[in-house]
Amino acid sequence: MHTSWLTAEQYAALSTQVQGAFISPLPAFESLLISGPDNRKYLQGQTTCDLDQLNDDNFLHGAHCDAKGKMWSQFYLVSHAQQLISIAFRDELNASGAQWKKFGVFSKVSFEAGQQHFAVFGLGGENVATLVSQLGFKLPQRGELARHNGALLLALAIDHFMLLMPVAEAQQLMQQKLPFAAPNVWLARHIQHGFSYLEQGLIGEFVPQMLNLQALNAISFTKGCYIGQETVARLKYRGGNKRAAYILTADTDEVPKAGTDIEIQLGENWRRSGQVVNAANIHNQLWLIAVLPNDITPADSLRLSSDSAPALRIVPLPYSLN
Incomplete structure (x- = not known):
């Protein structure tokens, strides 16, 4: 664990003994800030999701593939203060970030690691709506994004959320009396909802359909060209997966x-x-x-x-x- 917002003592105190709603710090998930006038156009040609569908009230789930359609990453993408922010597991975010930076030199786009700016949490459990309200958010529906004091709450499912919060506010949050839980509690729920992420050894191993991304609205089959599209589209229209x-x-x-x-x-x-x-x-x-x-x-x-x-x-x- 390496993070500027969660201490080793706080992490060690997290428990799997939780009942009802909970909030889990997720230090293994990080963010990448994508700026510049071409940021949307650039990612539109790099990812499976349709950037034209991204607005202030939603987020996109998508994947970044190599030329053969194998995934570097899957991620959640939000728009914030004229930037795009990609949120993903650290291994896959590093892999995609390296590729995006390599080819981004030909576009008006820049990239900055987000760990000094934002912390990532997961929320879930029974009656999680009460916890969402306690944190100051209006309850978003699946696929929607709620905002409060610079923090963003992504509704991955009806009772399963990801929270992106400025580091200073995250440090203050960790001082409060809240039902904090170990990351594994949220990760178990993530699995139970049929979601996944790529750890280092599996980067470049799967096409998006192998992780059900077509069923999770993470692939647009109507947008323009992007890297790996030929393989992804062929699996849909000709079968083979x-x-x-x-x-x-x-x-x-x-x-x-x-x-x-x-x-x-x-x-x-x-x-x-x-x-x-x-x-x-x-x-x-x-x-x-x-x-x-x-x-x-x-x-x-x-x-x-x-x-x-x-x-x-x-x-x-x-x-x-x-």
């Missing part, structure tokens, strides 16, 4: 790393079938989002490839892949 992201759970104390194999039973043998994308463990209940063949069914026997090889159960996605 044979993999998707699934939610899995197991009773175990393990927390597998991103990229850990998942195996399927075929007769008396086990064969590699997919891999872990993200994992969170709350009180020996493991939650995974994993890429698997898109014809997998709950009747299939799955296990984690590890010493204890816990059995994995498929949990229905909260959205349709069709």
Whole structure:
């Protein structure tokens, strides 16, 4: 953990023993500030989302791909004070930031790391609307953005939020008597909503549809050209994508790393079938989002490839892949 707004003592005090609504500091998520008169035009040609749809009252979920359609990152994009702010897991934000800066020299656009300016939190849990109101926000609906005193609240789902807050206000917030929870609490909810992010070992491994981004309104199939569009569009209109992201759970104390194999039973043998994308463990209940063949069914026997090889159960996605 390296952050200017959360102390080691505060981080160590965070608990997974929470009931009801909670707020989790997310020091592994950061922001990138994108400025300049060409910032929208530039990102329009770089990402899967349609910048023409971004306004002051919403945010965009999108992906940044290489020329072969494999993802450098997926992110959330907001407009703030004539800047664009991309919010993502640190590994993928660094990967995309490096690529954007490399090719941005040909446009009137500039980039600045946002960790000295903004902190990222996650909100969720039962009756989270009360906590949202306590923090001074009007409750946004899914896909909407609420603003309050320079802070931005993104409604990723009905009861699942991401909060971007100026560092000084974040430091003050950490002094308040609020239901703070460990990041894993929010990350487990993130997985349960069918969301994911890219850790270092998986950057450049997946096309957006493998992480269900078409079902999460993170791909525009009507905008103009962008890097990787040919592959992404071909998978939609001609088929060919044979993999998707699934939610899995197991009773175990393990927390597998991103990229850990998942195996399927075929007769008396086990064969590699997919891999872990993200994992969170709350009180020996493991939650995974994993890429698997898109014809997998709950009747299939799955296990984690590890010493204890816990059995994995498929949990229905909260959205349709069709």
